[in-house]
Amino acid sequence: MKQGKISCQQDLRVLLWWHHFYLLWSTIGAQTHYSIPEELKQGSVVGNIAKDLGLLVPELHRRKLRITSEAGKQYFNVDLGKGELLVTDRIDREELCGQRLSCLLPLELVIDNPLQVHRVEIEIQDTNDHSPSFHTKEKVVKIAELVNPGARFPLESANDPDVGSNSVRTYIINKNEHFKLTIKTLKDGRKIPELVLEKPLDREMQAVHKLVLTAVDGGDPVRSGTSEITVIVLDNNDNAPQFEKQVYEANVSERATSGTEILQVKATDADEGLNGEIEYVFAEQTPDLILALFDINQSTGTIIVKGVLDHESNSLHRFDITAKDKGNPEMDGHCSVEIKISDINDNNPEIVVTSLTTPVPEDSAIGTVIAIISTRDPDSGDNGKVTLTVSPKSPFKLNPSISKHYSLVTNGPLDRETNGQYSVKLTATDSGKPPLKSEKTIVVELLDVNDNPPLFSQRSYAVYVKENNAPGIILCSVSASDLDSGENAKISYSILDSKVQDVSVSSYVYINSDNGSIYSMHSFDYEKLKVFQIQVQAKDQGSPPLSSNATVHVFILDQNDNAPAVIYPSSAALGSLSHQRMPRSAKAGHLVTKVTAVDADSGHNAWISYRLAEATDVSLFTVNQYTGEVRTKRSVSEQDDSSQRLLIEIKDDGEPVQSATATVSILLEDALHEPILDLRHKVSEPSRKTGRITLYLILSLASVSVLSLVTFLILAVKCIRTSRGSGSCCMRRSDCDDYKNPNRNLQIQLNTDGPIKYVEVLGGDMMSQSQSFRSCMSPMSEYSDFTLIKPSSTTDFKEVISVLDASLPDSTWTFERTLHSRK
Known part of the structure; x- marks a missing residue:
């Protein structure tokens, strides 16, 4: 159910991203247009952009x-x-915008959450804020008195930065009897005033004429500018130079160097001598920019490059050339020159990041908009056509939108754990020959989402702790790591609730939620609890949180805290230990009785040895160190006391040594022929309770014998099956040294001498790939303990314990089986 919920949330998130992307895509192409006059006051309202774009204020x-x-x-x-x-x-x-008729100021409105880009064009309308002006406030025109009426003399045109109707509309001249004014309109729209002679001049009557030329624009209110024209009447030289063309046109590359010839203007003069010699110069009203860029050979009329040309600054230059003769009076002629600057690919394209969203969630859907990017190239034509590309190995791509604009979107899955950030390389290339390019790198950082659960350093831990430990000691520390960052990587540890002997595991151990250290809540008793397991959970603090589990197997190690307990002879069964009988005819080696003791501990702590501590006659009896059998050392003589008392000490092999004593009273009698065991049965006959215990003992021994046989048969079959593969099976005696050092095997020990007393689990590596079964005892004994060594889960050995809950006959054999797993 949880996985289905997460899947639905991811699907909803993808739909929301696509919805936002659709809104961006549908809006980015829209364009809003406003028109405002220039020179508006600060704070003036252009329009309600929110209303016009459908945005909520x-x-x-x-x-x-x-x-x-x-x-x-x-x-x-x-x-x-x-x-x-x-x-x-x-x-x-x-x-x-200079003299361009259309003046558009493009704007981009960028809005986040979700990302949208709106293009707004604001048209700046011209206002009549400039008056026409002349380059020279006073102009001198020299006219020979012999010039016929109808002759035309070009005058300087006025300059008005305004455009359209606000620019120069017409020219007027003050009233006079000799001149009138005509206006010549060039094909580019410029108006050139010309002075036309209406009445012949007479130098002798009036050598100088004062005129006022007025330029009037078409604005409201009307603005104007004036220039004074001084006409000097000259004598003789009655032919002015005439150009072959009124307008000369040429193209020159912006790469042209100083001294490059562009074109040659040519004029002729019908006069002879000095009156026909022509000199070419720039017209008086020529701007300084033209004079800085071009020069003219005064003799030949060749126009050459003087300065640095730049198509991007000004692609067209217009100016006038004057041809003067050397007559007296001097006569001149005029022509116009238009020079177009050809573009070359000398500007690298520019990449402009309009909007960038970073960091980006690592689970962003494909198609998520990361940035809005535009390109610029001042060149024209193919030289200004720019193609933008993105590095192919990055999980991003470019989607073209409106002119020269692109949206950078995700094109594949993102993973912060693999790459915390991406350096997206953008390359802009124009279409010039050769093409020019520029590069820009955008760094997109990824925002972590909780997509990685904590992982333990190992799935299973094995912990060994001695019994009788002090409460509060640290048992072990588990550790988990999370590839995420921030809150998503903060891990807290907890113990999952489970039962140990019908008691909650939290009553046994406590875990530090911050560092994973596990502490004991109280002291452990091996005889009551030998092993238990803990399920530890590591959970991060992401939303939603993720978690993982690990198993900790706690093995309690035995300590020698139990003294041997005598179970035979028993005062409850025999009434008194002093009633053992033995015939005086007993020979050396006669079995008098057998002392049997058990130890609740395990391993060496439970190895029991018997020693005769005191005796009425030390030379008569001996005790077997390993079996507890009391036998005669020699034949009984008539001189031996009829009542013998033996004090037998029973010690274990632990550290420190624990011991117990048993007192045996032996009565020497004549003509006593029954075996000691028959006597034992006869003595116990009167007691029904004692007979019942003996019956139980016999049934237990029989059951355990049958169970042992079945167990050995099962193990033998498994061993044979495994030996057919890659394992090996063998039977041998063991020196039992390994018993002291259980390490990687789970060991189950059943000590028996009568009813079963305990089962020992020495623990091992749960992940081990080998199995071993071993029965071990001192070679000096006729009976021994049975030790089963096998790696298994806690559940497995619990089942074995429940099955082997009986005494097993002693054995001195070791059965060992090793299985090697195949890879």
Whole structure:
């Protein structure tokens, strides 16, 4: 159910991203247009941009609306409280657009959450804020008195930075009887005033004529500018130079160096001598920019490059050339020159990142918009056509939107754990020959999401702790790591609730939730609890949190804290230990009785040895160190006392040594022929309770014998099956040294001499790939303990314990089986 819920959330998130991307895609192509006059006051309202774009005013601040301008300077801002587009700086149309008829100021409105880009064009309308002006306030025109009426003399045209109707509309001249004014319109729209002679001049009557030339624009209100024209009447030289063309046109590359010849203008003069010698110069009103870029050979009329040409600054230059003769009076002629600057691919394309969203969630859906990017290239034609590409190995791609704009979107899965950030390399290449390119790198950082669960350093831990430990000691420390970061990588540890002997495991151990250290809650008793397991959970703090589990197997190690307990002879069974009988006819080696003791401990701590501590006659009896059998050392003589008392000490092999004593009273009798065991049965006959115990003992021994036989048969079959594969099976005696050092095997020991007393689990590596079964005892004994060594889970050995809950006959054999797993 949890996985299904997460899957639904991911599907919903993908749908939301696609919905946002669709909104961006559908909006990015939209374009809003405003028209405003230049020179508006700061704070003037251009329009309600929020209303026109369908945006909610309360969301503008939250969505971080911002404006970018390609002009570089910011002339506008948005009042986020009202959604109005405001003027923030003085706008001079002539400064922005020069003489271009159309002056558009493009803006981009970028909005986040979700990312949207709106293109806004603001048309700056011209106002009549400039008056026409002449380059020279006073102009001298020399005219020979013999010039016939109808002769034309070009005058300087006025300059007006305004455009359209606000530029120069017409020229007027003050009233006089000799001259009138005509206006010549060139094909580019410029108006050139010409002075036309209406009445012949007479130098003797009036040598100088004063005229006022006025340029009037078409604005409202009308603006004007004036220039004084001084006409000097000259004598003789009655032919002015005439150009072959009124307009000369040429093209020159912007790469042309100084001294490069562009074109040659040519004029002729019908006069002879000095009156027909022509000199070429720039017209008086020629701007300084033209004089800095071009030069003219005064003798030949060849125009050459003087300065550095730049197509991007100005692609067309217009100016006038004057041809003067050397007559007296001097006569001149005029022509116009148009030089077009041809573009070369000398500008690298520029990459402009309009908007960038970072960091980006690592689970972002494919198609998520990361950035809005535009390109610029001042060149024209193919030299200005730019193609933008992205590095192919990154999980991003470019989607073209409106002109020269792209959206950078995800094109594959992102993984913060593999790459915390991506350096996206953008390459802009123009179509020039040879092409020029530029590169820009965008760093996109990834925001972590909780997509990695904590992982333990190992899935299973084995812990060995001695019994009788002090409460509160640290048992072990588990450790988990999380590939995520921040809160998603903060791990807390806990113990999952489970039962140990019908008691919650939390009553046995405690875990530090911060570092994974596991502590004991109380002291352990091996005889009551030999092994238990803990399920530890590591959970991160992500949303939703992720977790993983590990198993800790706790093995309790035995300590020698139990003294041997005598179970035979028993005072409850025999009434008194002093009633053992033995015939005086007993020979050396006669079995008098057998002392049997058990130890609740295990291993060496439970190895029992018997020693005769005291005796009425030390030379008569001996005790077997390993079996506890009391036998005669020699034949009984008539001189031996009829009552013998033996004190037998029973010690274990632990550290420190634990011991117990048993007292045996032996009565020497004549003509006693029954075996000691028959006597034991006869003595116990009167007691029904004692007979019942003996019956139970016999049934237990029989059951355990049968169970032992079945167990050995099962083990033998398994061994034979495994030996057919890659394992080996053998039977041998063992020196039992390994018993002291259980390490990687799970050991189950059943000590028996009568009813079963305990089962020992010495523990081992749960992940071991080998199995071993071993029965071990001192070679000096006729009977021994049985030790089963096998790696298994806690459940497996619990089942074995439940099955082997009986005494087994002693054995001195070791059965060992080793299985090697195949890879």
